[in-house]
Amino acid sequence: MRSDSSSETPASDGRKSFIATARRAQILQAAVQVLTTKGYAGTSLARIADQAGVAKGVVSYHFDGKDDLLEQVVIDAFTRGAEEMIPHIVAAEDAKGALRAYLQGNIDFLDANRGQIVAVGEVIINLRRPDGGLRFDEAGKLEVVRPLAELLADGQAAGEFTDFDPMAIAYLIRDAIDGVSARLRYDADYDVLGFGAQLINFAERAIHRPSGEESTDSDPTDANGK
Amino acid sequence: MRSDSSSETPASDGRKSFIATARRAQILQAAVQVLTTKGYAGTSLARIADQAGVAKGVVSYHFDGKDDLLEQVVIDAFTRGAEEMIPHIVAAEDAKGALRAYLQGNIDFLDANRGQIVAVGEVIINLRRPDGGLRFDEAGKLEVVRPLAELLADGQAAGEFTDFDPMAIAYLIRDAIDGVSARLRYDADYDVLGFGAQLINFAERAIHRPSGEESTDSDPTDANGK
Amino acid sequence: MRSDSSSETPASDGRKSFIATARRAQILQAAVQVLTTKGYAGTSLARIADQAGVAKGVVSYHFDGKDDLLEQVVIDAFTRGAEEMIPHIVAAEDAKGALRAYLQGNIDFLDANRGQIVAVGEVIINLRRPDGGLRFDEAGKLEVVRPLAELLADGQAAGEFTDFDPMAIAYLIRDAIDGVSARLRYDADYDVLGFGAQLINFAERAIHRPSGEESTDSDPTDANGK
Amino acid sequence: MRSDSSSETPASDGRKSFIATARRAQILQAAVQVLTTKGYAGTSLARIADQAGVAKGVVSYHFDGKDDLLEQVVIDAFTRGAEEMIPHIVAAEDAKGALRAYLQGNIDFLDANRGQIVAVGEVIINLRRPDGGLRFDEAGKLEVVRPLAELLADGQAAGEFTDFDPMAIAYLIRDAIDGVSARLRYDADYDVLGFGAQLINFAERAIHRPSGEESTDSDPTDANGK
DNA sequence: TATGAATGAGGGTTCATTCAT
DNA sequence: CATGAATGAACCCTCATTCAT
Structure with a gap:
């Protein structure tokens, strides 16, 4: 079949x-x-x-063989994850809201699907194509990271976010989310939501532009707080 | 044996x-x-x-068998990594310096040992004990994260850092570093140092206490940024 | 069953x-x-x-299972082959004519049924009974060779053919025909008819008794060609 | 290995x-x-x-796997066969002698190696390359048939043999020899040598030029048989 | 009649390991 | 120290067959 x-x-x-x-x-x-x-x-x-x-x-x-089966494990989860998270993100009114929706959506999904997350991670990390290359490689990763980077860039363009390399910070945020997946490997009862709150707090502190800050290029010329 | x-x-x-x-x-x-x-x-x-x-x-x-060999791959790298990084961290004068030394040390080590990093990751993620449990599990991870968390807590106590859960942010920082390892899997030429600069920038922006900010749990004696 | x-x-x-x-x-x-x-x-x-x-x-x-199906592949072809060839052979007036009809009939059949011949050969060669013996064995082969041997013996008795062991030469002729089948395995466009002409020519040269030859043993005493 | x-x-x-x-x-x-x-x-x-x-x-x-093993079964036999037969053929003084050496050499080899012949035949007929093509195909067959055809052509050029298509008759002779192999499948005690004698007799009767016959396609300078 | 579903045996191959040399 | 040889288990996969629907 x-x-x-x-x-x-x-x-x-x-x-x-x-x-x-x-x-x-x-x-x-x-x-x-x-x-x-x-x-x-x-x-x-x-x-x-x-x-x-x-x-x-x-x-x-x-x-269609072992590889097909394992692929489905991943694809199923990704499909469901996208269905659950995307609506919340696009419904946000501004970049700050979208970022929060992105983060909270991922956290909630991880929290609600702990039973699958570890298995999905095992496959993503290990499954390889017959030629030796990883089945879920950089390309798939980019599909996930790029939208986030665009979201960040939009926020910068709208003056909501401070200056940084959107791609790098997008990767950094993904790393934090993937880190949650990794931690679930060791502790099935890991406090995903608690860490998520800290993550959102941390990210917003580092990303949001302080009110009154000038949007120049990268280095904030003066740092005389509010 | x-x-x-x-x-x-x-x-x-x-x-x-x-x-x-x-x-x-x-x-x-x-x-x-x-x-x-x-x-x-x-x-x-x-x-x-x-x-x-x-x-x-x-x-x-x-x-002493396959497992022993693979263990050595990890232990070798960890031993060398610790030898290279710890001195820089302990040499720092304050928490800010120690954090920077920690981050830069890790980044530099990853950059200089790209050839081994991926292999080490493969083993850490996959090698299991005969009973099925992971050979390098949460315990080992804590050994790495806890010192970082203590460093962060010290910084908070000294009024250098703002408020956050030290353990959560320590994990978050580790996630970013582990994310670099993961990215090396797909791209052996990944710009580790470039990402590292962004990471340090990002982390300091989110962690450092802005001058003039009130400290809720520690001494506000010196708030004159450099 | x-x-x-x-x-x-x-x-x-x-x-x-x-x-x-x-x-x-x-x-x-x-x-x-x-x-x-x-x-x-x-x-x-x-x-x-x-x-x-x-x-x-x-x-x-x-x-009734795989074996039954494969048997039918062979039996179908044999049935059709016999139906097509036997009438021509029995219609011949003398042994020389019958031999030619036999050879030409076989050649024509192979030529006209190339699409099936290879498949039939695969089954005949490989299909085995549950006890390990070949399903289409010597017995079936004899059914095909014996009539040819009798035809040759009749020709000798009638003085049309020279001296030889009818059974051995019958096998030899079958070998040539089976050889055509084998060659069709490698070359679906093999010139069956061309080879057939050479075969008939060759066989008649070796089998027909030269006019005036004595029916002694084998060696033609004089060879004043035509 | x-x-x-x-x-x-x-x-x-x-x-x-x-x-x-x-x-x-x-x-x-x-x-x-x-x-x-x-x-x-x-x-x-x-x-x-x-x-x-x-x-x-x-x-x-x-x-190196099943295919390698089965290949060796064939190659071993072919190597030994060539070693035994070629010297006798090249030692012959004329084409008639070479033909007889070829036929007798093959017959003797089959007779002396009945234990292997059937196995070799099974592999040659069935072993396929990964792409589906036969491992021992037409090319290998030609390597065996062509020298025989050349031998026959030489005999024709020397006026020893009568007119025929050397390639077709070479195939025909090979068919007869392969037929012996096939018969050994059904009857391990088949009288190989007896059939061989008939084959040689038959072949020579059909191939040798009767003394005094005109040659149609080659040099007629010497038509006075020896 | 026809089908999808399920089975369990057997296929070839790779593997970590042990051992005599 | 190093090696080639051997083992037997486990691997994924294909197979012919049976069966309920």
Whole structure:
């Protein structure tokens, strides 16, 4: 069965039968569990099948091989994440609001999907293409970072944000969010929301332009506070 | 049978012969190369031996199995990193200087050791103990983060830094540094120093207490920025 | 549970429905194509079903397993071949004519059915019974060679052919014809008819008794050509 | 271990150690046995290892995979065959002698190596390259047929042989020899030498120019048979 | 009739490790 | 010290077949 994302039939869930969809979900869930527990290198189709309570061949039947299965683990999460977060960001009235929505949206998503986050991270970090290159590489990362950088640049253009390299700071913010993912590896009960509050506070302090500051180029010429 | 802890000091009393030390270094270097090229899951003793130009058995002879070898890759780097960075940090006169030394030291180390960083990351992220737990887990991470958090707390106590949760911001800073490591995976020529400058700038803007600001929890005696 | 022997005569009394007959033909044709393209070891029911554009289960439904399907590929061709060739042979007036009819009939059949010949060969050579023995073995071969040997012996008895071991020469002629099949494996456009002409020429030169020759042993006492 | 045919050391058996050479031979012999008994499709590394009395991994250790192993089965036989037959052919004084040496040499080789012939045939017929093409294809066949065709053409030029297409008759002769191989599949005790005698007889009757016959396509200067 | 779903065996291969030399 | 040889487990994948629908 091909994991064809195109749906030729107008039916709601696409062309996959109900039972097939259910099995796929079941197997994906099992894969997430194994990835989280055993790590990427310890994740085998046999263990996934065992965890799902199905025969080993079933996994190969529903997915186009191990790589396809693991890809789906990531794609599923990304799809859901984008669906949840984007609306909040575009609904913001100004750059400050959009930045806050971006940060809070990511934090909330991580907090609400802790069960999947670690597994997704394992795959992103380890899954490679047959040629040896990483399956989820810089290109995918850029897709996530660039919008954030544009958001920051917009805020600078509107005079809301102070001077900095938008791309670098976008990476820095992503690093903080990815750091949360990493910490969930060690501590499933990590206080994601608490750290998120600190992160938002920190970021806004560093990014927001103090009222009255001049927007020149980069270096603030004078720093006589308010 | 753990590998002898004296293995890191081959010169002092000569517990390891010269040739053994050389072989170990040669194999470790090969392991780094394979890890960087093929990733953790693609790293086998056979490939390492091949890369090192030695027979497969040699690796097992000089290291107590695959896990021991991979551990050494990490420990070597950490040892060297600590040796290089700690002196600069302790030499700083105040918290601001220490923070800058910490950040610049880490950035410089990453920049100077790009060849090893990716390999080290692969192992830290993936290597697990026989019981399934991560070999380099939260405990090791805390060893790195806690000193930074203490440095930040000291700065707050001295009135140099503004208010924030030292632990959270320490994690945040570590995330940024680890983010550099991650980016080296995709781009061996990543501008580490450039990003580092932005990071330092950003961090200081968010951490330093603006002159004239009231300190809620520490001594406001000196608030005259430099 | 062998497949019903009436399966080859779908029309006579309608034991098989029209649709079933069509499906069988469709699947057999797909099997021929896969066998030709991928070889025996590369031929699976999945590939055949795919090539035929039907679900995998359909093949198992219409045929009593893989072996039955492959048998039919051979039997179909043999049945058709016999139907086409035998009439010409029995219609010949003398042994020389019968031999020529035999050779030309075989050549023409191979030439006209190149698309199937390779597939048939793959099965004959490889298909084995559950006990490990070849499904199409010496017995089947004899069925083909013996009539030819009898034809040759008749020609000798009639004084048309020179002295030789009829069975050995019958095998030799079959080898030449089978050789054509083999060559079609490598070259679908092989000049079957051209080789056939050379074969007939060669065979007649070696088999026909020169006029005036005594029927002694083998050596022609005088050789005053025509 | 690579099956490198080049030998960097001047030692007699090349660079393979004695024990490795012995194991390889043992495994090759086991492969021949399995191929002969079970056929190509029934030949697995597990069965070969079992037949050889070694663990499955040993086969993969000594050969570069299944294909490499099966190739060696063929190459070994071809190498030995060429070594045995070529000297006799080149030693012949005229084309008639060379043809007889060629035929007798092939027959004798088949007769003396019946144990391997069937296995070799299984591989030649079935082994395919990763791209789907046959591993031993037309090109290899031509290497065998062309020298025979040249031998025949030489005989024609020398007036020893009658008129025919040398290539076609060369193929025909090869077909007869290959037919012997095929017959050994069904009957391990096949009378190879007996058939060989008939074949030689038949071929010479069809190929040799009767004394006094005119040559149509070559130099008629000497038409007075010897 | 036809299909998708499921199974379990077996395929070849890679692997970390042990051991005699 | 170093090596080649051997092992057996685990890997992913393909297969022919069965079965409920």
